[in-house]
Amino acid sequence: MKKHIYCLILAIALLGCAPIERDYLALHRKALVADMHSDTVLRMKNGTDISLRGDEGHMDIPRLQEGGVDLQVFACWINTDTERDSCRPKIDLLIDTLEAAADRHSEAMAICRTAGDAESAIASGKIAAVLGIENGVAIAGDLDNIKHYYERGVRYMTLTHTASSEWVTSSADTAPAFDGLTDFGRDVVRTMNELGMIVDISHASVEAVEQVLKVATAPLIASHSGVHAIYEHDRNLTDEQIKAVAANGGVIGVIFYNGYISTEFADLADSLWGLHRAEFDSLKALYADNDSLYRVARKPLRDSIYAQLEGIVDVGTVVDHIDYIVKLVGPDYVGLGSDYDGVPSMPSGLDDCSMMPNLTKELIVRGYSDEDIGKILGGNFMRVFKQVCGG
Structure with a gap:
């Protein structure tokens, strides 16, 4: 008798769970899902075929399709230290790389210059x-x-990176040579606004963000940033900055990278890196004239460190940052900015872009409405894309 009762209870429980499981996938597929930042084009330049589902990296066309990602921003990154003298050819090469991939796989991907282009491609x-x-x-x-x-x-440009330039200061710069933004920097913002190119303040210093917001006449974005109140990292936005972006009508793409969203992860990572610092320094000295060989040589050691950090951060940590922004300024000013293929460690359950539906599942668990989930997954970014770049 007890066995029959147990089976009945189990059956009822499974029936009760099944609609929830279907609902989150159906909602995810119905929503427009936009990821505001990835560095995958760098892997493509180095020979990765994104038409094939890979075991390395975070992103390719099959995994984007599995993850229900409708719009993906591909960032063309420049290294401040080593590429500033060849930046235009480097950017052009990265653009050529993405264009060639889109031409080869035109049945699956299209480069879009306006929100209208994007809507047509997605349709x-x-x-x-x-x-x-x-x-x-x-x-x-x-x-x-x-x-x-x-x-x-x-259609967007992140103003700076981990080092200041001659016209804008980086959040990583502890001794900037000037205060945030020069007159030329203000002209950069104005030119972008006039053209219809979105200004991205991720990586910018507090002073730079403040001054950009004074100059900007169009909504801007922080394409891949977190919440400073949750983890006090210079890459994350303060409450005042979050409120200012909302007042501007912009969007904050919450970054997934473990090292920017979890204090526990960062503290343990710092400890492990410290334990192996001498080994890294030795490899750096050995391959001082060849950065590529240094990166290959250090990989086993890096992999062993990150293996010890697995499981500390999960999907819920990312949604904690989303939650914080929503509670501070409402659901209209937050989106997704994964930084896939740009960082070495991702949360459990968001290991690559195929796992994006797990975000929708967690948002449902947190009590978000279908409408607000749609805004967070991509609707908010599409609003800014349309306002700045046209429909």
Whole structure:
């Protein structure tokens, strides 16, 4: 008798759970899902075929399709230290790389310059690929380069990266040479606004963000940032900055990278890196003239460190950051900015882009409405994309 009762209870429980399981996948597929930042085009330049489902990296076309990602921003990144003298050819090469992939796989992906382009591509079952630039060093101090990149299809530019340039300060700069933004930097923002290119403040210093917001006449984004109140990292936005972005009508793409969203992860990572610092320094000295070989040589040691950090951060941590922003300014100013293929460690359950539906599942668990989930997954970014770049 007890066995029959147990089976009945189990059956009822399974029946009760099944609609929830179906609902989150159905809702995810129904929503427009937009990821505001990935570095996958760098892997493509190095030979990765994104038409094939890979075991390495975080993103390719099959995994984007599995994850229900409708719009993906592909960031063209410039290294401030080593590429500032060849930035325009480097950016052009990365754009060429994405264009060639889109041409080869036109049945699955299309490069989109406006929100209208994106909506048409998505309606035809394709991934809407949007071009971005990460690091304003790419313009080489010449406003005409902004126009050149715009004509090539770039629709947002992250003003800086982990080092300040001559016209904008980085959040990582502890001793900046000037206060946030120069007059030329203000002209950069104005030129982007006039052209219809979205200004991205991720990586920018507090002072730079404040000054950009004073100059900007269009909504801006923080394409891949977290919440400073949850983890006090310079890459994360303070409450005041979050409120200012909301007042501007912009969107904050919450980053997934473990090292920017979890204090526990960061503290343990720092400890482990410290234990192996001498080994890394030795490898760095050994391969001082060849950074590529250094990266290969250090990989086993890096992998062993990150293996010890697995499981500390999960999908819920990302949603904690989303939750915080929603509670502070409402559901209209937050989105997704994974940084897939740009960082070494992702939360459990968001290991690659195929797992994006887990975000929707967690948002349902947290009590979010279908409407608000739709805004967070991509609706908010599409609003800004349409306002700045056209419909």
